[in-house]
Amino acid sequence: MATIQARIEGRVGEAASGDDIVFTTTQMQDAYDHGLRAVIATMPEKAWKYFGRNRIDFLPLVGTPLLTGKIVSVLRRNGTYYRPCTMIDADMAGPAADSRSIHYASGFTPVYYVESGSFSNPMLKVLPEDGSKAARLVSLAIPTVDITTDTIVPHFPDELEELPEIYVVIWIKQREMGVARRSSQDELEAITSSGYLAAFESDLPTFVPPKAPSISTLTLPSVPSSVLAYTSAGDEPDDTITMTTSLPTYTGPVFTYDQSTISDALTQAKDMMDNSGLGSTDVEAIITAKHLDEARVGMEAIKTELTRAQTSIQDERAQLQEFVEKIREALGKFTGEATVYQAELAKEVAEARADVQAYTAKMQDNRNILDKDIAQYREDLNKYQRQSTALINEFAQKSTATVAEYQALVQEVVGEFQSKLSKASARLQEAQIRLQTMQSFDQKSIAALNEAKMFQAEFDKKLGEYKTQLVKDAKFCPECGGKV
Known part of the structure; x- marks a missing residue:
């Protein structure tokens, strides 16, 4: 079986006094002893009999x-x-x-x-x-254990054998976190106190451009006036014809023909002649039956209706004759008014035509004058263009030479500035490298902290499982240290 130290180093992933984690065997032994005491301190007093x-x-x-x-x-x-x-x-x-x-x-x-x-x-x-x-x-x-040679803790519960080792791993990870944090702080202090930033600020050049050359002002000749002498032809002729008289309107009588009486009389006469107008038999039937007296009476009645129709026709004819006379009178009045209106209209049209002709003649005179002015303005404008072009070309040649000379001077100053800026940038680059190193240490510190939390969780879990199992199996009371 591997020694306790070997198992701890296996969990850590690095031997004592390694490259990343600086810890000695003595420090590992002290941490193990402390962890062993801490684990035993959490055990029920009844379990102390094994020690x-x-x-x-x-x-x-x-x-x-x-x-x-x-x-x-x-x-x-x-x-x-x-x-x-x-x-x-x-x-x-x-x-x-x-x-x-x-x-x-x-x-x-x-x-x-x-x-x-x-x-x-x-x-x-x-x-x-x-x-x-x-x-x-x-x-x-507390048992005395040499982690460099011992493989187990005498009389120590098998369930808790890993806990002192995990305790040491947690301590090492905490130390790794502290060492990385200290290294990060060293890098930060190297940036702030070693003069990197101060040297950068002192070496950082200030760009002072050369004095800009003075370029003469371009003066162009006066632009010819674009205002043309145009004389108005006067007020435009009216576009409407004003009549003092109104257009006459024909107003005639209205005739209504009433044929109701005539139609009624003729209908009655017809019905009495060949229908049952006098009773159950009309006049034609009575004559056929040779009842002459009765037929005479019917014929008189028919004559009366025909007389009534003729009288109504004569009345309508008289009214129609009167209507015709009124129409002739209204038509004569309308014809007279229309003749007067046409005469006035012809006069107004003649006057309007004369005004238009006079205005058109004046407009033509003004146009001739305007065409002459336009020709003169075009000639003046061409002359202005030739003079301005010559002055601009001369100005451009002188300005180009001056600008080229100034540009060469600026490039010289910029080259010197860039050289100094490169030197200052090198200082800043060194500080950035230090900063990246500091960030690397910070990441290692965070990783070590997370691993320490992970091992702490494992430590707490195993210890909790041990206490729970101890209560179940041995019926120990952790609070009182005895059986339930």
Whole structure:
């Protein structure tokens, strides 16, 4: 079986005094001893029987320094036997030493108490006092293990055998985290205090461009006026013809022909002639039957209806004649008004045509003048263009030469600036490398912290499972240290 140290190094992944984690075998041994004590301290007192005992005899009057918190028992000799002592509070030491008190501690009912010291270890004292070494402190003896040679812890539960090793791994990971964090801090201090940034700031050049050359101002000739002398032809002729008279409207009478009386009389005459107008037999039937008197009466009635129809026709004809006369009168009035309107319209049209012709002639004169002005402006504009082009070309040649000379000077200054900037950038690059190294250490520190948390979780889980199983199997009470 591998040694405890080998198993720990297997979990860590690196031997003692490795490249990444700086820890010695002595430090590993100390951490293991501390972890062993921590694990045993969490075990029920009934489980302490598997380990050894430390016995210290001392004077009850003087007491003994309490160097351990794992007290198995405190005894006081009474004759040839040791009697167990009961723990009391230090404040009850006075009553326990007073033989008149009900709290008096006798040789059969001894007690002990812990008296804390201000600058030293606590003192364990026993009552009643005795001048001889009649008191004994029995404490738990933590097993002595050499991790470099031992493979197991004697009398240690198999379920907890890994816990001290995990405890050491947690300690190593915490140390790895601390070492990485210290290394990260060293890199940060190297950046801030070693002068990298200060040197960068001092070497960082300030770009001062050369003075810009003075270029003369380009002065162009005056631009010819684009305002042309245009004379208006006056007000435009009216686009509407205004008539003083209104367009005449024909208004004539309306004739309504009423033929109801005529139709009724003719219908009555017809019905009496060849229908049952006079009774059950019409006139035609009566004549056929040769009833002449009756036929004469029917014929008179028919004549009366025909006379009524003729009278109505004559009335309608008279009204129609009157209507025709009124129409002639209205038509004559309309014809006269239309003649007057046409004469006025012809006059207005002639005047409008004359205005348009006069305005058109004036517009043509103005256009001739405008064409002449446009031709003169075009000639002036061409002259301006030729003069301006010559001045611009001359200005461009002089400016190009001046700018080329200035550009060469700027390039020289920029080259010197870039050289100094490269030197300053090198300083900054060194600081960046330091910063990357610092970040690498920070990542290692975080990784170590996460691994420590993982091992801590494993430690807590195994210890919890052990306590749970101990309660189930042995029916131990972890709080009281005995069976349930």
